[in-house]
Amino acid sequence: MTGSESAAIEPFTLDIPEAELADLGRRLEAVRWPDRESVDNWSQGAPLEAVRALVEHWRTRYDWRRCERMLNGFGQYRTEIDGVGIHFLHVRSPEANALPIILTHGWPGSVIEFSKVIGPLTDPAAHGGDPADAFHVVVPSLPGYGFSDTPRSTGWSVQRIAAAWAALMPRLGYSRYVAQGGDWGAAITTMLGRLWPKELAAIHVNMPLVMPADVSGSLSEGEARMLSDMEDYARVDNGYAIQQSTRPQTLGYGLADSPVGQAAWIYEKFWSWTDNQGSPTDALGMDEMLDNIMLYWLPNKGASSARLYWESFKGGFGAVELDVPTGCSVFPHDIYRAPRSWAERSIHNLIHWNEVDRGGHFAAFEQPALFVDELRTCFRSIR
Template sequence: MSQQTQSYFVLPEATEEITPFTVHIPEDAITDLKQRLKQIRWPDQELVTDWSQGVPLAAAKKLANYWGNEYDWRKFETRLNQFPQYRTLIDGVGIYFIHAQSPHANALPLLLSHGWPGSIIEFMDVIERLIDPTKFGGKAEDAFHVVIPAMPGFGFSDKPRELGWNPGRIAKAYAQLMTEKLGYKKWVAQGGDFGSAVTHSLADMQPEGLLAAHVNLLFVVPDKYPKNPTAEEQKAIDGIEAYLNKKSGYADMMNTRPQTIGYALDDSPLALATFIYEKFWEWTDNNGKPEDALSMEQMLNDISLYWFTGTGTSAARLYWEGVGSTIRTHLFFAASRAATGIINLPMAATLFPSETFTPPKKWAEAAWSDIFYWNHVDKGGHFAAFEEPDIFAEEMWKVFQSFR
């Protein structure tokens, strides 16, 4: 059956066939959003002069005003519809994906996996760089066919109606998309955030045709911290502890009570916007405000996708599914171990300086048996492709050269 969201948007029923898909949000949904933004009940101003209590009131008002009075969803919708989009049924769930094919011969199929609070929108500015590198300083032999699925419960993919859609199950669905649905005989994978967890799972599974994988968030923490850590290890440990003790409140809520936080995320555009906007502040390479790294329009493209598809709750459930009750003490440990303990597929990593966690290579060497590429870049954060499309694309060109 087709699915009705909270904002008047109905997804077409997915079938086993690959069906072309075009985005068109009903005007009623846009009008409803603007009306809600006019009726905000504002809280008191924060009692600090920074972001330590959350998004400052002035910043929240600026964001809401831009969304309600200046932002143009139709502009982004037109841009999105320039890329070939599809839906197909996999494991009982309709999966939406962009499939942008290169004009160059022998292009390598590349699966890009997003996370939360990102979306397929993270990759908008890298698609053309990847499918036609010659327009951006690259070579024809660097080209990719790009496949970007929306995770179940995100964007224009269906919302799962049963438990069990964790990163491992998503990885199996993505492998089926690449091999059975699209017919690729050889391909590579890349991911960040929960997309990295999916990519780790793919690398562990080694599905047919998967040659290598790359991540920009590395889940490679040892089972126990070293007794005498090096300076690099101590920095990584400090980062993990700071996250667990001071920065994981958002994850605690989604990990333990996704339905409860979902009422705010799917009913209040301000709640949704500030919940995501705060992550753009905390996780990007910025000088104090999110707009240093991403434009207001870029951030609202992502936020609006969550709003118009009514996926605040269903996306939050990925935390509940993916980590369980371990968030406070074992978030990274739980995600760092694949089923076999060691990943044997060729693995690559690019470390961006403002990522939430940057482990030393020796930790990766203990978890991955074949590291064929390891690089630190000088700018960028958690949303690598979104923040630094040029750097990200150039990394992809270099990373997968030897697998063509």
């Protein structure tokens, strides 16, 4: 913490000026559409008619003020850590012995991903659960995402974000807590476990980062499947990551200027990475997806969110040696499904492992009840 930095926790209320919403409406009215794709599927990207339908819903039926009320209802705050203002949700449980947990999103996610699990996690008794499973919940927006500040200098890697979270939780008065994440959130949570501050009791990830540096020799069925999944990802699905990890600023002009460009950039991943039958709306509602998209559009975070790839993509997703108690949940339609055999190479205190029967990359968003059950089960042994 710098000498000028304050450890104060400031309440934060969202109240987007009506002029900004009117500007969005004008942009959605004046879209210049590309021509239709030359295939009858998503193989060239988000299809024209699917994006038209999303934008028409956005323009005529979507209500941002509903989302704003939801976020304000949770309780939003900001604090400065390492020179950057961090936005976060903080919802305390009515149960006095609740276990504090920090939940970390990834790209193209946001705090919206966790909106359906905050209630069951903080107040299980009100949702048919056991009060002994209660959590105090903290959900920060990554630096450069949502309503956190954009770092003005380089160096905000997963390691630095993990260190920021290690500062945030004691600042909130938590002397013992657990952590959870998927996507970049998995990388940050894993790094937090590697740092293992004295307050951290255990971690859980829903995208275990366990790919070993050496994959030579005979492979089990699960190991071979993971390698095949990663080859498919590299071949047809990671163009976004190459662009964001090499030229995020160039991409950012289009994302900052065009709400349709920003929406399509994210909407495609809701198709590719969710457990669906051919359409993103099989897994998530249009309002839910647009709530998440608005947390990129309104604060103009298309370019700054992409910079995390520039900072950390080449080294952020490899296996890390972990001694902290660690739980893993593998959802069947995630980008890849880690095998337990590889997890056991790098995770030396595996307290929970489960391969769930449905759900994809956005686990808490797609399957909130399953996600909550996984966290409750994982962390019971360390309460």
